[in-house]
Amino acid sequence: MKPVNTPQPPRWAERFLEWIAADHLLEEVQGDLQELFEKRLQYDSLRKARWLYVLDLLKLIHPRLWRKKSSTTSLNPFDMLSTYIKIAFRHLVKNIGYSFLNMGGLAVGLTMAMLIGLWIWDELSFNKNYANYTQIARVLENQTYNGETGTSWAAVPPVGNALRSQYGHDFKHVLMASHPQRIILSAGEKKLIKSGYYFEPGVADMLSLNMLSGTQKGLQEPHSILLSQSLAKAFFGGADPVGKVLEMDNNQAVKVTGVYEDIPQNADFRDMLFIAPWSLYISSNAWIQQDAWWQNGFQAYVQLADHTDMASISAKIRDLKKKAVTGEEAQAKPELFLFPMAKWHLYADFENGISTGGRIQFVWLYGMIGMFVILLACINFINLTTARASIRAKEVGIRKAIGSYRSQLIGQFLSESMVGVMFAFIGSLLLVQLLLPLFNEVADKQLSMPWTHPGFWLIGIGFSMFTGLLAGSYPAFYLSAFKPVKALKGTFQPGRFAATPRKILVVVQFTVSIILIIGTLVVFRQVRFAKDRPVGYDRNGLVMIETPTNEIHSHIDALRDELKKAGVIAELSESLNPMTGMSFSASGYDWGGNSSDPELSFGTVYIDHTFGKTVGWQFKDGRDFSRELATDSTGIVLNESAVRQMGLQDPVDKTIRQTAYGNTEVFHVLGVIKDMLMESPYEPVRPTIYKINPGKGNLANIRIHPHLSPSEALGKIEAVFKKYSPSAPFSYTFIDEAYAIKFSEEERVGKLATLFACLAIFISCLGLFGLALFTAQQRTKEIGVRKVLGASVIDVWLLLSKDFVRLVLFALLIAIPLSYLLMNRWLENYTYRSGIGPWIFVLSGTGALLLAVGTVSYQAIKAALNNPVKSLRNE
Amino acid sequence: MKGTQLGEFEEIVLLTIAALYDDAYSVAVLEEIERRMERPMSIGAIHRTMQRLEEKGLVKSRFGEATTERGGRRKRLFTVTPAGERSLFEAKTLRNDLWAAIPKGAFKTSLS
Numbered sequence: 011m012k013p014v015n016t017p018q019p020p021r022w023a024e025r026f027l028e029w030i031a032a033d034h035l036l037e038e039v040q041g042d043l044q045e046l047f048e049k050r051l052q053y054d055s056l057r058k059a060r061w062l063y064v065l066d067l068l069k070l071i072h073p074r075l076w077r078k079k080s081s082t083t084s085l086n087p088f089d090m091l092s093t094y095i096k097i098a099f100r101h102l103v104k105n106i107g108y109s110f111l112n113m114g115g116l117a118v119g120l121t122m123a124m125l126i127g128l129w130i131w132d133e134l135s136f137n138k139n140y141a142n143y144t145q146i147a148r149v150l151e152n153q154t155y156n157g158e159t160g161t162s163w164a165a166v167p168p169v170g171n172a173l174r175s176q177y178g179h180d181f182k183h184v185l186m187a188s189h190p191q192r193i194i195l196s197a198g199e200k201k202l203i204k205s206g207y208y209f210e211p212g213v214a215d216m217l218s219l220n221m222l223s224g225t226q227k228g229l230q231e232p233h234s235i236l237l238s239q240s241l242a243k244a245f246f247g248g249a250d251p252v253g254k255v256l257e258m259d260n261n262q263a264v265k266v267t268g269v270y271e272d273i274p275q276n277a278d279f280r281d282m283l284f285i286a287p288w289s290l291y292i293s294s295n296a297w298i299q300q301d302a303w304w305q306n307g308f309q310a311y312v313q314l315a316d317h318t319d320m321a322s323i324s325a326k327i328r329d330l331k332k333k334a335v336t337g338e339e340a341q342a343k344p345e346l347f348l349f350p351m352a353k354w355h356l357y358a359d360f361e362n363g364i365s366t367g368g369r370i371q372f373v374w375l376y377g378m379i380g381m382f383v384i385l386l387a388c389i390n391f392i393n394l395t396t397a398r399a400s401i402r403a404k405e406v407g408i409r410k411a412i413g414s415y416r417s418q419l420i421g422q423f424l425s426e427s428m429v430g431v432m433f434a435f436i437g438s439l440l441l442v443q444l445l446l447p448l449f450n451e452v453a454d455k456q457l458s459m460p461w462t463h464p465g466f467w468l469i470g471i472g473f474s475m476f477t478g479l480l481a482g483s484y485p486a487f488y489l490s491a492f493k494p495v496k497a498l499k500g501t502f503q504p505g506r507f508a509a510t511p512r513k514i515l516v517v518v519q520f521t522v523s524i525i526l527i528i529g530t531l532v533v534f535r536q537v538r539f540a541k542d543r544p545v546g547y548d549r550n551g552l553v554m555i556e557t558p559t560n561e562i563h564s565h566i567d568a569l570r571d572e573l574k575k576a577g578v579i580a581e582l583s584e585s586l587n588p589m590t591g592m593s594f595s596a597s598g599y600d601w602g603g604n605s606s607d608p609e610l611s612f613g614t615v616y617i618d619h620t621f622g623k624t625v626g627w628q629f630k631d632g633r634d635f636s637r638e639l640a641t642d643s644t645g646i647v648l649n650e651s652a653v654r655q656m657g658l659q660d661p662v663d664k665t666i667r668q669t670a671y672g673n674t675e676v677f678h679v680l681g682v683i684k685d686m687l688m689e690s691p692y693e694p695v696r697p698t699i700y701k702i703n704p705g706k707g708n709l710a711n712i713r714i715h716p717h718l719s720p721s722e723a724l725g726k727i728e729a730v731f732k733k734y735s736p737s738a739p740f741s742y743t744f745i746d747e748a749y750a751i752k753f754s755e756e757e758r759v760g761k762l763a764t765l766f767a768c769l770a771i772f773i774s775c776l777g778l779f780g781l782a783l784f785t786a787q788q789r790t791k792e793i794g795v796r797k798v799l800g801a802s803v804i805d806v807w808l809l810l811s812k813d814f815v816r817l818v819l820f821a822l823l824i825a826i827p828l829s830y831l832l833m834n835r836w837l838e839n840y841t842y843r844s845g846i847g848p849w850i851f852v853l854s855g856t857g858a859l860l861l862a863v864g865t866v867s868y869q870a871i872k873a874a875l876n877n878p879v880k881s882l883r884n885e
Numbered sequence: 886m887k888g889t890q891l892g893e894f895e896e897i898v899l900l901t902i903a904a905l906y907d908d909a910y911s912v913a914v915l916e917e918i919e920r921r922m923e924r925p926m927s928i929g930a931i932h933r934t935m936q937r938l939e940e941k942g943l944v945k946s947r948f949g950e951a952t953t954e955r956g957g958r959r960k961r962l963f964t965v966t967p968a969g970e971r972s973l974f975e976a977k978t979l980r981n982d983l984w985a986a987i988p989k990g991a992f993k994t995s996l997s
Contacts, residue, residue: 041958042911048954069929734886782906 013169017056019047019063027067032076037178039075043067065116090418094425101426102433105398112394113434115776116477119387120438122769124470125449126380128442130456133373136355137277141218142313145182147320147348149173149310151331152363154343155609159363165310167292167300169346170210172330180323183212183313190281192739196257197245203556204241204876207282208291216313217279219270224252226266229287235264236285242269256288260559260737262294275456278354297863303335304671308683312348324348379766383773384473386519390777391483393433393512397784399485406489407498419490427482428475450763454754489823510725512781519774520821520858521828526767527854528829529836532846533760535836537753539844545591545749546686546695548626549582551714552745553724554588561735563706569734570620573712578726580715581624584707586616589625590748592689592696599699600667605657608669612652613696615688616703621684622647624711632662632681635702643702645680653682677701691752692840720744773857775865778814782869786810793873794881805875811866817860822855893970897922898934899973902944903965910949910960911935935963943969965977 031039041524043066050059079691102109151162170186188208195202214226228234235256242251259263273280292298299305324347330345356370445458450457460466573579587593597611619635635642653661685695712725728740793806837843901917902909915931938944949960
């Protein structure tokens with residue numbers, strides 16, 4: 011040891027050296043400097059020696075001084091990783107039940123998020139298949155009556171030419187089109203009723219149709235037709251269809267001039283199986299007046315010229331129609347505007363002439379549910395993982411005591427959670443694949459897994475990794491920091507509030523679940539309610555058959571007699587629109603009296619004399635149409651709502667006038683029927699007038715003879731129909747099936763809500779399970795002591811369960827008013843609606859509570875049954 | 886690792902280590918070189934060179950006994966390895982060959 015008063019080199023320089031020098035060099039370098047210092051002291055002053063010491067030190071500064079000695083036996087990092095993963099697997103297998111639950115919960119959450127994601131992706135990519143997506147628009151019209159603006163999707167025939175002549179260079183295409191038409195197409199013996207459009211020739215270019223054969227220019231020939239791939243195949247199989255001749259509606263021969271690739275399912279015009287020229291539509295339909303500014307039965311599409319702006323052109327064309335019309339049409343203050351393709355699908359709802367949304371609200375709603383679910387699932391996974399990990403404090407102590415680095419512990423815990431997450435991810439991929447057909451059916455979609463889409467993998471794997479990192483970070487960074495002695499002695503105590511975030515989570519999860527359960531119940535109750543609504547006619551054995559040609563109409567009596575004689579039908583009639591819809595409404599009625607208002611509009615149903623008997627309407631007053639009385643052709647039948655609307659006291663035999671386009675027609679009321687539900691089952695029945703149709707109907711309504719089974723009857727009916735109308739394909743619909751479609755949207759929502767509610771409940775129970783596990787573990791000793799002092803199993807079970815019951819009750823307290831508000835708002839969409847009965851809250855509340863108690867009881871009873879000796883001995 | 890080509894200073898340090906034989910440690914090498922070249926050197930330069938030589942495998946090192954000198958710190962003693970010997974010989978041969986290649990009368994003065 012050195013005497014204290016021997017001269018020393020500067021202390022700070024020594025310290026600096028200790029700090030800077032690599033371990034394996036320090037001793038040697040220090041020694042060298044010390045030796046030189048001592049030697050210099052013999053002939054130099056202390057001061058100079060110290061100065062030279064510092065100088066030497068400065069000259070030593072070089073990367074070599076602090077560079078670590080390269081280790082000769084470096085471990086292969088993959089060896090370590092494979093060890094981590096091996097141990098992670100062992101852990102998973104050892105606690106198989108728990109791992110399954112934990113990974114299953116995450117997998118379910120991921121599955122749900124993926125399904126919702128796919129759905130949203132599909133909705134958002136609607137119409138994006140069209141190359142000119144941003145440049146295409148439809149010409150719509152706002153009309154304002156009495157300060158109320160309504161939006162019409164229909165266009166009048168002259169609007170196309172007017173746009174072209176006045177604003178020609180703002181547009182690349184201005185195209186008039188028909189509404190989708192169902193038309194009989196025939197090639198030789200083969201006849202099909204298919205839907206398609208009459209369009210002006212630019213359509214193939216505007217929609218950038220991919221021509222498989224023929225050209226886009228094909229439509230310019232007057233008697234031509236473009237076919238979709240699938241329709242061409244249905245007619246001609248593998249043969250080249252170009253140049254072949256088709257017959258439209260049995261009276262127009264058209265030549266196939268091109269075949270385009272089918273339009274994808276998630277796009278407008280997906281029902282466009284063929285395109286015929288607009289000029290053909292006009293020449294073959296005499297009623298179309300090309301310069302009639304009032305004939306609102308067509309569509310107009312535009313594609314903007316390059317470098318133009320949708321909004322400014324939309325503003326430019328606003329008054330086009332207003333300037334062209336006078337009188338009645340001008341009073342409606344028609345304003346035209348362009349509705350861009352990007353908005354057609356998701357923003358199709360108009361209120362006061364402004365697009366206010368539409369399906370986009372569902373996109374938001376589902377998106378929010380999806381985010382919520384995945385968040386809850388991830389937090390659950392993290393919670394369960396960390397709850398389990400806190401048991402492993404001892405393991406951390408032992409590992410550290412026998413020489414594990416902290417970095418190795420971090421690696422171990424992180425790889426365990428990563429392995430778990432990856433299993434969950436793979437599981438969710440399988441689940442999605444499994445559930446997709448079902449989901450597609452419920453959601454009415456054609457979704458498929460984007461296996462080859464790099465973005466999908468990027469998001470999926472990225473998200474999983476993130477969850478895994480988060481779940482693993484608590485044990486990895488918190489537990490691994492423990493001092494081994496402390497961890498081994500078992501003094502590790504999570505703080506008093508460690509469970510608080512978990513409790514909040516459970517409350518949130520149960521709130522969401524209970525809201526979803528209540529929502530599901532309300533939706534189904536509403537559907538049930540509307541289904542139970544009396545329809546005012548008899549749907550049993552009622553069938554409608556399309557009659558596109560004149561042949562049935564001209565032989566209707568013979569047809570009816572023959573079928574009746576054969577005992578196949580009870581009655582047959584013709585009508586313009588189906589029992590399940592209302593095609594026309596009209597105004598201009600005058601029923602005398604003070605309350606007459608020509609603006610009031612009435613639904614109008616064009617029928618024949620036997621219609622009422624066929625559908626089975628019920629008279630409140632007056633009588634049905636009769637063929638024997640010639641004057642009945644100007645008779646009308648009103649429904650109760652119409653009588654109420656008109657304010658007529660004794661309507662039968664009253665005279666009603668209708669003035670339209672300068673003509674006045676006179677009708678007399680034959681009878682009043684009970685309201686028949688023809689439109690939305692959620693809306694009040696529209697005031698409706700039933701009139702005799704002077705011409706051909708679109709449909710034959712048939713009441714099958716009650717003694718016959720429908721399939722038997724239909725075979726016979728088809729034979730008779732074919733006899734009278736060989737040119738038309740036989741296509742029928744049962745009224746009760748057509749009626750059921752009215753509920754499909756609500757039932758879809760209900761089914762989706764059920765699916766979401768089930769998943770949410772599952773995930774919430776998992777969250778509760780995790781919390782119960784955590785508490786039971788924490789209180790092992792306490793339970794032991796209590797049992798020793800005489801607590802029964804029931805006591806312990808109560809002790810552990812009551813906290814959770816309190817949480818669920820709390821969730822109920824939040825969920826009930828919230829769901830009441832939400833569902834009330836939803837129900838307000840329907841005029842005819844069920845209430846939200848208190849039993850719904852009672853039912854869902856009890857259900858949630860029972861589920862929660864069941865979940866917790868597993869842990870509670872397990873803990874209560876434990877032998878106290880075991881839990882207390884362990885010290 | 887760089888080739889075993891010796892730099893000039895490396896050659897001098899290596900030769901010094903060989904010359905000091907069993908007592909070649911950094912300060913001794915430093916003093917020996919200072920004495921022979923008659924100019925001051927820095928201990929840092931010696932250190933770095935000796936580390937480099939060790940990395941090249943031309944010398945090897947071991948710790949000596951702890952003594953009361955140097956504040957009780959051990960010396961690191963260096964010895965030339967067979968590879969070191971070989972490269973010294975190569976360097977010497979190269980020089981000898983070059984000396985032999987100088988024609989007579991090329992130098993105005995005669996040193997020998």
